Amino acid sequence: MKKIIHLILIFAVSTQVFAQKLNVPIPNNPAVKVGTLKNGLKYYILKNAEPKNRMELRLVVNAGSVLETDAQQGLAHFLEHMNFNGTKEFPKNELVNFLQKSGMKFGADLNASTSFDETIYQLQVPTDSAKLFERAFQILADWSNYATLDTAEINKERGIILEEERTRGKNAQSRIQQKLLPILFNNSRYSSRLPIGKTDILKTFPPEEIVKFYKDWYRPDLMAVVAVGDFDVAQVEKLITEKFTDIKTPKSAPKRTKYEIPPSAGTQTYQILDKEIPQSTFQMFARLPREKTTTQADYRTDIAENLFNQMISTRLQEASKKPNAPFVFGIMGYSPFLGGLDVFQTIVLPKNADGMEAAIKSMIDEQERLKRFGFTKGELERAKKEYMVGVEKSFKEKDKTKSAVFVNGLVQNYLQGSAFTDATFRYEFAQKQLDGISLDEINAIIKKVIKEENRVGIIVGSEKDKDKLPDEAKLKGLISYKNPDLKPYEDEAVLTPILEKIPEGTKVVSEKKIDEIGVTELVFGNGAKVALKPTNFKNDQIVFSASSKGGTSLYSDADYFSAELASTIVSQGGVSKLSDTQLEKALAGKVAQVYTYIGELTEGIGGSTTPKDLETALQLMYAYVTQPRRDDEVVKNFLKNEKELLTNSIKTLTPEKVFGDTVTTVLYQNHFRRTPNKPEDIDKVNIDRAIEIYKERFADFSDFTFVFVGSFEIEKIKPLLEKYIGGLPSTRRQESFKDLGISKVKGKVEKNVYKGLEDKARVSLQFNGNFDYSEEELVNLDALAEVLDIKLTEKLREEAGGVYTPSIRSSYEKLPKSTYNLTISFGCSPANVDKLVKITLDEIAKIKANGPEKVDVEKVVAEEKREVELQVKENGFWNSYLLDQYSDGEDLNYINRYQNQLIDKISIESVKKAANQFCAENFAKFVLLPEKK
Known part of the structure; x- marks a missing residue:
């Protein structure tokens, strides 16, 4: 007995010494x-x-x-x-x-x-x-x-x-x-x-x-x-x-008062309703004293709180996917607030107003479950892995981190007194302290933040649902309820690998270097093409994508909704023998994000990873397209949620939703595949057919092109690519997309939409048509949009004072037909619509007649040069650019010509020509106005 007491005393003393060692300031970045x-x-x-x-x-x-x-x-x-x-x-x-x-x-x-x-x-x-x-x-x-x-x-x-x-x-x-x-x-x-x-x-x-x-x-x-x-x-x-230095502080300068938010007793409840809110939510805020982070002990506590937030978020995400889950999504988290406070926030979105009480109960149950039973050892270990991944990534990228990332820490040091550490300290501190953060420490945070004092619970919802939503007295009872039948969270162990059998793959059968843009093309024995662009923009990043022609265009209208949701449905089930939830657990501590999609004209893959986790990402990609796991219960829950959300949005259509739907429907002449989704459309989704379509789209990789950009050596990753990309199925089928004949309305169209309670209007002016899709036309269309952005900001905002920020956007597509769109949109007073539209069209007419002002062209050229300087140093830019060029059959070296030659060809005459070409006979004017009284 004396020996046990002696050990306890030793532990207590060592804990005190441990705490004292960390009771020192957090070192600021010495380079600042x-x-x-x-x-x-x-x-x-x-x-x-x-x-x-x-x-x-x-x-x-x-x-x-x-x-x-x-x-x-x-x-x-x-x-x-x-x-x-x-x-x-x-x-x-x-x-x-x-x-x-x-x-x-x-x-x-x-x-x-x-x-x-x-x-x-x-x-x-x-x-x-x-x-x-x-x-x-x-x-x-x-x-x-x-x-x-x-x-x-x-x-x-x-x-x-x-x-x-x-x-x-x-x-x-x-x-x-x-x-x-x-x-x-x-x-x-x-x-x-x-x-x-x-x-x-x-x-x-x-x-x-x-x-x-x-x-x-x-x-x-x-x-x-x-x-x-x-x-x-x-x-x-x-x-x-x-x-x-010469700037003086006035002698009679007022004192800078720090204002605080006073506490309130117990839990207060409120109901806030509005006619135009489509979704009802429950929100609860426990306001807590602000905890400052000044010592290393505080920093260790911050890490523990980060783990706490991660674990609670994962639990709620898992709960939302269960069959008959009472909510679409739920959020809980501990974070800084205002007025010297922190806050523990709870938000839940029920499937519908009828389910609000059940959704609130489920969130309160989760809080009570945490208070009674805490977290599990497995949850904590996975959260530690995830945390360490972020810290390691920051450390590895410390010499490739953008300046903007450092700014906020320095700003917060000035405003809040928080330390601005560097990546090396964060990495070394996490290495030393992370393992020692115990389950007891995490569970102590639960007691600290889930409080019933100084707390408010609020229902935010639609006036149409008032009778279905709990009133303030009922809400107080729901929040206070303690479920006696709660059981601890069951943390399922995951032992199954992503792939039980590694594919044999096929070898590279051809290799081609495109030195102008630093790309190497490989073709594998199964026909799959891979474009590799090694870069030094990041030390620890690889991004990749792939596409093939086909998409939903190949399927009938009867199969359309099944095809459109096919990749989403498959993603709900996980891969191989791992459910989606189990897969998340299996990937803890790894950077391996992969997704598949089926678009209108193409199907494809996207993802990102690190050099260390590249094989895991490739295994995940391989599993998604060859071994998708079916989970009908999870899918049915997902489809039910989608239908409920659509039902709710239709019950209370926002002005913005009505306007956007009207613009799309009119522009595309009410084409079936461009009309807004309705709740009954979800009923047309056939799970069997959706999975069949998914497998059809990813049955043949002989016509897929993959792009990999980032930190890798080609010869080192070749064996992995041969296994996982060279091993993908191949039938050598000849396939392309189908032109569905979807086109925008021709001529002049005007449509007013009357929706909304407020004195506000929204204007959308759209020019569209066919064009040649030449490099010159692409450059000049974008230049025209930039010139209009400058000029309309000057005329509509600065001179007329009639708008906050006009938005001018150009877009174009090569397939199935080469088309362009130029959209000018702005918000304004209903009384000013006609005047501002006239100013806009007058400015376009001036450019068509005389060309833009020289100074505006100079600004566009300067802005484009500065922007592209940064773009070509981004892995993400090259990933999307290369895939687009391959998909459209365009020259990969276009970007170099654009940067070194084509920008300088933008001129008064070229923009004038573009205005006459692109602001032509196909013109649609849409105006959102308040409801007529």
Whole structure:
């Protein structure tokens, strides 16, 4: 007995020593240069070479909408807009103009965001131009202290802000949010300070109010500059010092108050209903004190909480796939919130309103199951494997990680004080600590986060379902119910391999090198072709894809729905002797994502993996196409869910859904295969036929082309490809797709759709037709879309103040016929539809008559060059590009010609020609308007 006590004492002492060892600060990334100017501005500088010749810049302002006075509601966000509309060095719209000429795109490379507590401005800037490099820091300095805030510009911007509020705020989701947030924020200051503000204030505020907000809160002691990129650190530090040192903090500057969300007693319940919400959900939030991560012991706790979230997510995903599961999906998780709080969140989507009570009970049961029985050893071990995979990947890619990835950690250090560690520390720490995280530690988190105090439970649903949904009193009872018959979670062991027998395969019968693009083509004995492009863009990534002509086009309308859902149905069952759930467990700790698809004209495969797990991914691919596992019960549950979701969406059609369906139906002349799916369509799915179609589509790989891009050596992976791709079935059938004769409506079409409660409209203008699909036409169609994007942003947004953001998209297809589409869309006030459409068509007419302005062409050329510089350094780009070129029978070397020759051929005349060619007689105008009263 004394010996046992002695051992317990030793354990207790060693635990204390262990805890003391970790009670030290988390080391920050030593490569980051951190400094503070005399005026209080903080800066973070990190040299990082990915992508080459680029840097990410952020100006972080520790001030957001929560600091607004009653008379300033919405002005933090308004000020963010104004910083793009005139500063000391860049009057009016010269800032955006200058950056576009330098090849940067507004939105992608140049943007900003305003939240409750902070405002963040972002730039991605090329570093191979000395002038642009210097000017980038001047831009940040201008934003911080030198905005002109011209009254005329403020008045012009009011319309744009109001259109942003119309676009984002006048819908069912926003109406729900306006009721939900005061509940979540417990009527704290956050409740009355939504960043978009109040419409009446935005329309009428005097300019001196926004000037006051700027002077009060945009000051160096509340700012940080973050710079990460391919540059010289000393030069960046010198520029920050030079541009920001002279900025002063006002002597009478107000104190930066930290607002909190007060607790509420027990569990409060609410019901929030809206006419346009198609799906009913249950949401529950337990608000908990914020836990800061400052010591290594805290960091170890963070890892444990990450494992907790992973395990609970996996459980719910597994539960949703069970026959007769009462919900379509469920979410639980522990994460940071606002106002000094963390939150444990629960969300569940029932199959329909009738099933809401059962769905809520099932989620409460899962929480109670966790509290009573905890997690299992197997769950924890799999979660540790998954966690370590991510850490190892980050470590292996530490010299190939993009600058943008580092930025958020530095921003959060400034705003929250959290550490910015590097990949080496995270990897070494996980290696030392992960194994030691016990089941008891994880189960202690359950008790910490599943609380009945300071908790709110909310039903969000459709007014049409009010009688079917539990009221607030009923909801409180459901949440409080404790099921006495709960049993522990049963964790099924998985011992079966993915493949019980490895295929013999066939050898390479021909090999061809295409040196211009670094591709090697292999053809195997079964006829399958593989294009290999080794790259050094990532150290630990391989992406792959494959396709063959055929698809659903080969099947009758009677079989259409079975064919369309065939690959999804098969994916529900798993492979070989492994169910989908067992397969997930078997793959724990491996990076092997594989999916199959059957499209209209092709069937194919996609996936990603690492060099270490390539064989596992190939085995999984082989199993999916040769040994799919049938599971009728799971499939029936999936189909039932799909039918219920469609039924719910039809009961409460959103304006956006009605509009989108109308556009598609009219454009495609009500073709059977372009009409919206209906609940009864699910009944037409025959599981036997779907599986038969799937097997037919993947019965012959002699006409498949595979593409592999990433970190590999061709000779080393050849034996694996010979086994798993060379071993795929082959019948040498001659097959292609069938032209179904689906075409868009010709001539001029106009259609108004009346749906929705709010005073908002949506406009979609579409040009379409046939074309030659030549390289010149492809380039000029895209250039036309880019020119229109620049010009319509200028005319509709900046000059007319009538839209928030116009969207211009070009698209084209070679097969079955060469067709193009040019779509211009925007949201606006119903009263402004005709005026804005006229402006749009007038601008197109000007380009058709005179060509675009020279400066707009220069911007497009610069933007395209900068964009393609980055694209060709991405594995994902090459994977999709190569497969598309093979599928369409196009020249693989097109990308080099585009980058080195074709972009420079974009001209005033070429865009003018494109406007006359592509903005021609086939024109459709669709307008969504509010319901007539």
